[in-house]
Amino acid sequence: MILAGCNGDEPDVRADVPVIEAWIDSGGHPAVMFTSAITPDPEGGDLMDKMIRWGKVTISDGEREVVMTGARSNDHFPPYRYFTAEILGEPHKNYRITADYGSMHAESVCYMHEPTPIDDITFTADSDNDTLRSTTLHFTAPDDVPAYYYLTIRDSESTAGSLPALMGCKEATVAGEHVTIPVFNSKQNYKVEHFVAQLRIGQSAVVSLHRVTKEVYEFWRAYDDAVMFSENMLLGSNASLPTNISGGLGVFSARATSSKFITVK
C-alpha cells in the first residue's frame, strides 16, 4: 500500500515519533493505543517492538484528569492499550489526551457532538452472488449541518474489535436529509485470504455510526483513500494522512456513537 524508499536520498527521520490511535465514544470509556513510528527497513522488521507498554497516558474531560492504565488487549494490533473506567464519554464535551514516554510527548484535544440515531440498516440481494448482501445504513441528517460521520463494524465472529468500515465516511450537508452509507467489512492488509467487501448472509456484526469533528473525518477519509487506492496501479497516491495529534501521528476520535446489532438476511 505504501511507496517506500530503499535507495537514493534517505528521508529525514526522527529517532522516536509517537503514534496515537485513541477514541472515546458517547456512553463509552476511552481507549488509547500508544506506539512509536517505524523507520522502514527494506529488509522488513518487527512490529511488536514499537508497542509502548510503560508510557504515561492521561485523559481529561475539562473537569478532571485521569491517568490511564496499560493492559494487553487482543482485539487490536499491536495487542496493548491504555484504558480507564473513570471517564465516560458525554456529548458536547472537549476531551484532551496526553501520552509521554522517554523523550516522546503527544497530545490531542477533540470535541464530542450529539449522536445521530440510525434509522435503519437494510439488506438487498446481490445479483452476482447469492451468499452476499448489499447492506445500507440509513439516517437523517441533523439540523446543525455540516455533520461528519464514519462507520465502524465489529464482526461477532472475529476477535478483532470495532474497525473502520471500508468507504464508510460521509458528510451530511442538508439538514433533515435522508442519508445512506453502504456498509462494508473493514479491510486489513495483514489478512492472507482475499477480501470480500460485502457482508455475507448470516454474518452478525455491530455497526456503529460515529459523528465526529471535521478534523477527525478528514483523517478517516484520507485513511479510506489510502486503504482503497494506494495499491491501485491507475490511481495510487502518496499523500500522508492528516493528524490531530500534536507532536506525533495518528488520530484521537471523540465519537458521538449510535450502534445497531445486525444479522444479515
Add this chain to the structure above:
Amino acid sequence: MGVALRLPLLLLLLPGAAYGAQPDSTVTQLSEVVVEANTGPAARITSGGNVKVSAESLRYGSRLMGEADLLVALKRVGGVSSVGDYGSGLVIQGNDPSQVIYLVDGAPVFFPYRFGGVFSTFNTSHFNSVNVMRYGRLAATPSRLGAVVNIAPRLDYFNPLSGSVNVGLLASTLTVRTGVKKRFALSASGRISYIDALYGRFLNNDVNANHYNFGDINLSAGWRIDSLNYLTAGYFFNSDKLHSGNNNYAMNTRLRWRNNVASLRWTHRGRRPAEITAYYSEFGSRLNVGFPQFDVTGRAGIASIGATGRIRLNGARGFKPGFTVGGEAAGYSITPLWAELHGEVRQPSAPARRTRPYEARVFADAEFMPSDVLTFSAGLSVSTFSFRYYAVDPRFSAELRAGDNCWNIGAGRYSQYLHLIGFSEIGLASNFWLGSGSDVTPQRSWDFSAGWSRPLMGGDLFLTASLYYKIVSSQSEYSGQVLDIIDADYDAAGHIFTADGYNTGLDIGIQKRFGRLTGSASYSFGRAMRHLPGSSERFHSLTDAGHQFKADAEFGINSHWSVSASFVYSSGRVYTPTRYLYIIANRLIAEYGARNSGRMPDYQRLDLSGTYRFRTGGRIPLNHTVNISLINAYGHRNVESQFFAIDGETMRYKLYRVSSLYRFLPSVSYSIDF
C-alpha cells in the same frame, strides 16, 4: 554489403511525401532497382540535435512485441525517456509529456499515449516519418514548453495500390494506399488489438486482474492541385479501454480514453512557401471506479478547434534577413475531472465546470546567413489566452559550420497555457487538462542550449553532444485524493499547486549509420528540480531522468536475415519515499518523506529481435517480413512501484515490489507489403 532491399526507387524519392516534400511534377517514374544498403538506425540525430525517425527504416528494423512503433523508436534516442514501463509519454529535456506537442497532419493530439509503453497511438504503417524538434525551436513552434513532434502521413500519388498487413500477437494492422491520376492520393489504416487473448495473464497478479485493448483509425487524403499547391486532409481516431480489477477490494477500475482529430491543410510551394491548417482535436477520458453497491464515474475532456498559418516572405541572403511570419488561433472547450455517483449512495455530484478559453498568437522569425558557414535566426512570438494572460516570447538560435564540425546555440522564452494534471504519476489517461485561470497561471520557460556534431569516417559515424538549461515556472501538480471527486463541492482546480525550478542536462551520442552493422550509443544526464514559490526547499521533478545509457545495434546477416539488440541502463524513476510506518486500525500506514526524494532501483533491459524477409513475385509482388523478438531478454525485474505491508504469516512488515510488465516476453509478427 548491406541487406539487399528491392524497393521501387520512386518510393524512396517520393514516398508520398511528408508535408513539405510533395512530389514534383517533373519527376519521372523509374523502374524498380535494387538498393544494396542497410536501412540504418531508424532514429537519426540531425546536426542541430533534433531527431528524425523514418517509418520505412522502422519497418525493416527490430520490433517490440511485433510492433514497429515510431514513439518507441524515439525512446531509444539519448535524452528521450518515459516515466516507467506502464506509461508511453515521452520525457524530453525534463519536460513532462504534456509539454511535448504531437502534431498529426498539423493538428495537435492531446493524449497520444497508450498503456504499457509498447504502443503509441500512431500507426507506423500509416506514417512516413516523425521529426522531433527539441533544440533551437523558433517562434513558429506552438505554445508548449517542450519538444515538437511532427508526424507526417505517407501518401503515394503515383502508385495505384500499395499497402501493408501486419499480424502480431498483440495487434494487427491494415494499411491501404492508392494514387489516382497522379493528382489524388488516399491512405487508410486501421489497427485493432487483442492483448487479453494471449498476453492477458502477464497483466495479472494475485491482487489485480487487468485487461487492456485498443483500436485506431487513420485516414489521409491528398489533392495535388498543381505543381505548387497541395490540399491534404487527415482524420485520426483512437479508443483505448483499460480495466483493473482488485480482488482485495471487490473494486473495479475502468479507464477509457479516445482522441478524435481532423485536419485540413493547404500547402503552397512557390517562391513564397505558405501553409494553412485548420483542425479539430478532441480528447476525452472516462474513469469508473466500481464497488459492489455503487460506482463513481469521473469524466474529463478537452476539445479544440483552430487554425494556424505561416508564410515565408523571402529567403535569407547575407545580412538581408529572410522572414517567416504567421499566426494561429484556437478555441477550447475544457472539462476538468468531474464525477457522478451511481447506485445506493445518495449524494449530489459536483457539476462539470466547463470552460471555453481561447488562444491567439502571432509570430515572426528572421533568418540571417552572413556567410556560408554561419546562420542565425531571431524570432518573436506574441500570444494571449482569453485576453487574460499574455506572453511576448523572444527566440534566438545560431549555427556555425567549421569544416566537419557543426556548432549550435539557442535561447528563448516559451509559454504554455494548458496544464495536464491528475492522480497518475506515470501520466495515465486518468489525468486531465486544465486551462490557465485563477487557480493556475501559464507555464513559462527560459531555454538555453548548445550543441555540437560532426561526422567521422566519411559520414559512417556521427557524433553529437548537447547541453541544455531551462528555467521553468508554474509547473502544475495535483494534490487531491481520489475520494475527493465524490464531494458535492469538488473542484479539480482547487487541488493544484504549482512549482518553479529548472531542468538541465547533457546528451552525448554516436551513431553508425551505414553498412551491415548499424547502431547507436548514447549517454544522457538529466536533472529537473522544483521548489514551491517562496520556498528554498528543492525537490526532484518526476521528470528527473538521472543517468541513461542506451545502445542498439542491427546486423544484416544476409539479404534475408537481420538481427538486432537494444539495451538501456538508467537511473530508476524518482518517487516519494516513506519516512515512517505506523499502525492505525490494524493497518500499516505510511508517513511520506520529502517529495520525490527517493529513486527506484536502476532500470535495465535488453531486447533482442530477429527479422526474416523474403519476396514473392507473381501478379502482385509482395514483401514479407517475419519478426521474432524477446523483450527483457535476461529477465531483469525492473521495479515500477514498491510498498510496505504486513506479512500475514509472520506479522512483520515487509517491502513488496511490483515489477515491470515486461519479463521474458516473446513475440512474433508477420507483415506483408504490397
